[in-house]
Amino acid sequence: MFFYYLRLARISILRHWGLSLLMVTAIALGIGAAMTTVTVNYLMSADPIPNKSHRLHTIQLDNWDENKPFKEGLEPPSFLTYRDAKNLLSAKKAYRQTMHTAAKAVIEPLDEQGLPLYVTVRANTRDFFTMFETPFVYGAPWQREVDSNNDLVVVLSEKINERLFAGENPVGKSIKINGEFYKVVGVLANWQPKPRFYHVDKIKAFDDSEDIFVPFTAITEEKINFDDNSYCWGPSTDTWQDYLNSECVWVHFWVEFDNPAEKQHYRDFLDGYVQQQRLYGRFKRPDDNRINTLDEWFQVQEVVNKDNNMLMAMAFLFLGVCLLNTIGLLLAKFLGKSAEIGLRQALGASKSTLFYQYMVESACIGVIGGLLGLVFAYLGLEGIELLYGEKMKALVALDTNLVIFAVLLSIVATVLAGLYPTWRACNIAPANQLKSQ
Amino acid sequence: MLELGLIVRALLRHKMAALIIALQIALTLTVLVNAVFMIQDRQASMQRDTGVNETDTFYLTSRVFAPGYHYHSEIPKDLDLLRHTPGIIDAVYINSVPLSGYGSYQRLQLQPGKDQDSLLAGNYLSDDHVINTLELELIAGKNFQPEDVLIRDISSAKMPANIIVSRAMAAQLYPENWQQALGSTVYVDENVPLKITGIVKTLQGAWHFWDQVETTIITPVISLSDSGIYLIRTEPGRRDELMPKVEALLAHSNKNRIIRSVTTLQDTRDESYREHNATNKILLLVVLTLVLVTAFGIVGLATFGINRRTRQIGTRRALGATKGQIMRYFMVENSLITLLGIILGAIGAVALNIYLVETFAMTPVTPDLVLYGAISVFLLGQLAVLYPARKAALISPATATRMV
Numbered sequence: 056m057f058f059y060y061l062r063l064a065r066i067s068i069l070r071h072w073g074l075s076l077l078m079v080t081a082i083a084l085g086i087g088a089a090m091t092t093v094t095v096n097y098l099m100s101a102d103p104i105p106n107k108s109h110r111l112h113t114i115q116l117d118n119w120d121e122n123k124p125f126k127e128g129l130e131p132p133s134f135l136t137y138r139d140a141k142n143l144l145s146a147k148k149a150y151r152q153t154m155h156t157a158a159k160a161v162i163e164p165l166d167e168q169g170l171p172l173y174v175t176v177r178a179n180t181r182d183f184f185t186m187f188e189t190p191f192v193y194g195a196p197w198q199r200e201v202d203s204n205n206d207l208v209v210v211l212s213e214k215i216n217e218r219l220f221a222g223e224n225p226v227g228k229s230i231k232i233n234g235e236f237y238k239v240v241g242v243l244a245n246w247q248p249k250p251r252f253y254h255v256d257k258i259k260a261f262d263d264s265e266d267i268f269v270p271f272t273a274i275t276e277e278k279i280n281f282d283d284n285s286y287c288w289g290p291s292t293d294t295w296q297d298y299l300n301s302e303c304v305w306v307h308f309w310v311e312f313d314n315p316a317e318k319q320h321y322r323d324f325l326d327g328y329v330q331q332q333r334l335y336g337r338f339k340r341p342d343d344n345r346i347n348t349l350d351e352w353f354q355v356q357e358v359v360n361k362d363n364n365m366l367m368a369m370a371f372l373f374l375g376v377c378l379l380n381t382i383g384l385l386l387a388k389f390l391g392k393s394a395e396i397g398l399r400q401a402l403g404a405s406k407s408t409l410f411y412q413y414m415v416e417s418a419c420i421g422v423i424g425g426l427l428g429l430v431f432a433y434l435g436l437e438g439i440e441l442l443y444g445e446k447m448k449a450l451v452a453l454d455t456n457l458v459i460f461a462v463l464l465s466i467v468a469t470v471l472a473g474l475y476p477t478w479r480a481c482n483i484a485p486a487n488q489l490k491s492q
Numbered sequence: 493m494l495e496l497g498l499i500v501r502a503l504l505r506h507k508m509a510a511l512i513i514a515l516q517i518a519l520t521l522t523v524l525v526n527a528v529f530m531i532q533d534r535q536a537s538m539q540r541d542t543g544v545n546e547t548d549t550f551y552l553t554s555r556v557f558a559p560g561y562h563y564h565s566e567i568p569k570d571l572d573l574l575r576h577t578p579g580i581i582d583a584v585y586i587n588s589v590p591l592s593g594y595g596s597y598q599r600l601q602l603q604p605g606k607d608q609d610s611l612l613a614g615n616y617l618s619d620d621h622v623i624n625t626l627e628l629e630l631i632a633g634k635n636f637q638p639e640d641v642l643i644r645d646i647s648s649a650k651m652p653a654n655i656i657v658s659r660a661m662a663a664q665l666y667p668e669n670w671q672q673a674l675g676s677t678v679y680v681d682e683n684v685p686l687k688i689t690g691i692v693k694t695l696q697g698a699w700h701f702w703d704q705v706e707t708t709i710i711t712p713v714i715s716l717s718d719s720g721i722y723l724i725r726t727e728p729g730r731r732d733e734l735m736p737k738v739e740a741l742l743a744h745s746n747k748n749r750i751i752r753s754v755t756t757l758q759d760t761r762d763e764s765y766r767e768h769n770a771t772n773k774i775l776l777l778v779v780l781t782l783v784l785v786t787a788f789g790i791v792g793l794a795t796f797g798i799n800r801r802t803r804q805i806g807t808r809r810a811l812g813a814t815k816g817q818i819m820r821y822f823m824v825e826n827s828l829i830t831l832l833g834i835i836l837g838a839i840g841a842v843a844l845n846i847y848l849v850e851t852f853a854m855t856p857v858t859p860d861l862v863l864y865g866a867i868s869v870f871l872l873g874q875l876a877v878l879y880p881a882r883k884a885a886l887i888s889p890a891t892a893t894r895m896v
């Protein structure tokens with residue numbers, strides 16, 4: 056029977072092709088708009104490191120001015136002071152931990168003809184590589200001692216290795232920055248997590264990862280100047296050493312827990328740490344130590360743009376309009392067939408077979424609308440890439456999950472939209488219709 | 493409107509169909525009003541003046557990599573070179589550029605000491621040429637003198653004696669009368685005094701999304717660092733021609749640095765408002781499609797309604813109804829449905845707006861926008877029904893007898 060109904064649906068759809076086209080287009084536009092916004096949101100908030108996101112956490116401490124909170128009644132500062140990050144790191148109370156920040160540098164040519172190369176830098180401690188599972192092509196992370204003995208070593212990105220060493224294994228060779236030589240210990244494979252979870256904020260969440268990675272001590276020893284947001288309060292600082300000891304926050308601090316119980320222990324440890332720092336006259340605000348999961352951290356940093364949430368709300372309302380449109384048109388269409396329905400009922404067709412038949416017709420419109428909707432979604436995403444530029448490039452791909460979701464959404468939506476019109480059509484009293492023939 | 497009762501009774505017999513169109517119209521109005529409002533809101537913030545000559549200005553970054561670079565002598569040398577280049581009106585070494593998303597800010601307070609209320613201000617660090625280079629309009633006080641300018645290391649927080657503020661800043665400091673700000677003293681870092689010696693009309697800060705974007709200060713400080721911005725204003729119309737020339741000039745004058753990111757202020761503005769622009773275009777597209785979908789929906793439903801009532805219309809015509817009366821019937825019917833939709837839609841629009849205001853911290857929608865939206869939707873309905881109604885009017889009285 057299903058295929059017979061499919062044929063009937065085809066005939067019916069083709070006979071009222073104008074109306075059918077209207078319905079299909081409306082559904083397709085609604086699905087297209089909804090899918091475009093859902094895709095952008097879904098990919099923006101995708102888990103960039105699914106196998107261990109539940110183990111990675113960022114730390115926030117409230118070292119701010121006693122009288123003026125960092126953000127009125129909301130959040131402690133997003134980053135730590137250098138001294139707190141260093142203290143937490145040396146306490147070694149978590150399974151793994153790392154401090155890091157962004158910097159910029161120029162790699163100087165080693166020979167006469169070479170050109171200087173401007174690079175973005177991440178200054179971090181060793182565990183950064185293991186915690187964030189950065190893939191290595193050559194070499195490995197630097198030794199743990201490097202974090203304390205100020206050795207000048209560097210990990211290159213694949214792109215920079217291509218530029219400097221033509222992609223060959225550079226481990227053991229050196230590069231020159233600010234007149235000093237850095238020994239290459241490893242090369243990362245193309246590693247571009249989106250969002251760039253280890254350093255997200257409103258503007259930089261979808262930036263590329265850095266060109267080179269150096270030990271944090273390169274920053275503290277003033278070999279490389281840091282280039283990141285820094286927020287300060289209280290007494291001015293004059294020298295670099297003053298700055299490192301100041302209450303300015305600029306250091307990202309992350310921990311990895313091996314098991315859930317560790318989180319509670321770490322919380323207790325942080326509370327104790329803040330108590331102890333109070334003896335030095337610091338941390339005059341009430342306790343507000345935060346251990347953020349990746350998800351919480353993305354919320355704090357507003358990774359998913361508010362505009363996108365709002366556009367998604369609008370797109371679903373738009374889909375609502377399109378569906379109402381479809382309900383209305385189906386109602387008109389099916390009621391227009393009341394004579395035919397009455398005749399079939401008089402000839403013995405049961406209500407349920409009629410219902411089945413018209414639901415097949417609704418579903419057909421849903422499938423066609425859904426497929427066309429995918430085309431619109433694809434165009435929509437192309438348009439978004441065009442409008443937002445490079446930054447969104449990684450965020451505008453339809454994957455299989457989304458395609459299945461789109462088709463299901465449109466079938467479910469159309470079948471739901473078809474329910475009432477079908478029900479109405481099947482409840483026509485056959486006698487009335489026959490009379491009017 | 494004698495048929496009004498008749499139309500209402502006829503409508504009530506098909507209340508679901510009418511209700512569905514009404515709901516569709518309601519939802520359309522809801523989205524329309526809010527989308528247009530959001531477009532206007534963004535448009536308004538995009539049209540704010542930075543206070544700076546954006547057309548003839550560009551900037552570049554000079555990043556030093558050689559060790560032992562003599563910033564103290566090299567920066568004045570660069571500035572001298574730039575200022576004496578034909579076609580360049582003036583140039584400065586500055587820490588930030590309006591709307592660039594990269595800059596610094598200061599916390600100012602009117603009274604010295606702890607626990608005092610303070611205000612945030614975007615902070616530009618530059619020298620006595622800054623007003624001329626940016627082409628700012630000085631509305632009170634005077635420009636910096638060369639001896640006001642403090643040259644300091646990047647990690648130093650030493651402050652100069654005088655500052656210039658934007659009028660918006662002055663108005664925040666002295667809400668009763670911004671002119672009072674001139675000559676008064678404000679404090680940074682709790683008790684470091686700064687005297688306000690000038691007020692410029694407008695100067696926006698680095699972050700367009702910051703609610704303090706209009707409140708800015710200029711401190712006469714050259715902050716020496718390995719990465720600095722040179723901002724250059726050219727004679728009108730010569731910007732594009734001079735950009736590559738200046739880049740090459742600086743790159744060759746000193747090989748111990750890289751000259752990067754040569755950008756115009758116009759590009760910076762476009763980049764800064766890129767998301768606003770994109771969102772607006774998407775919203776506009778949504779509004780247009782929505783209007784089309786709704787209009788076609790009305791056309792489709794009305795056509796079907798009329799087809800179903802062909803015999804009834806023919807009969808009315810046979811009984812002496814004029815074409816005009818038939819058309820009027822459908823237009824009145826449509827306006828009744830649309831009015832119901834508009835009432836529901838107005839409620840929906842306000843409700844959605846309240847939700848958006850609470851969730852996304854937007855400003856509330858104005859009532860006149862709802863009114864204009866309602867009028868537009870009403871006209872849209874009448875326009876959409878015009879063609880089917882005209883078709884109905886063309887049904888000949890003979891149909892009544894022929895179609896049995």
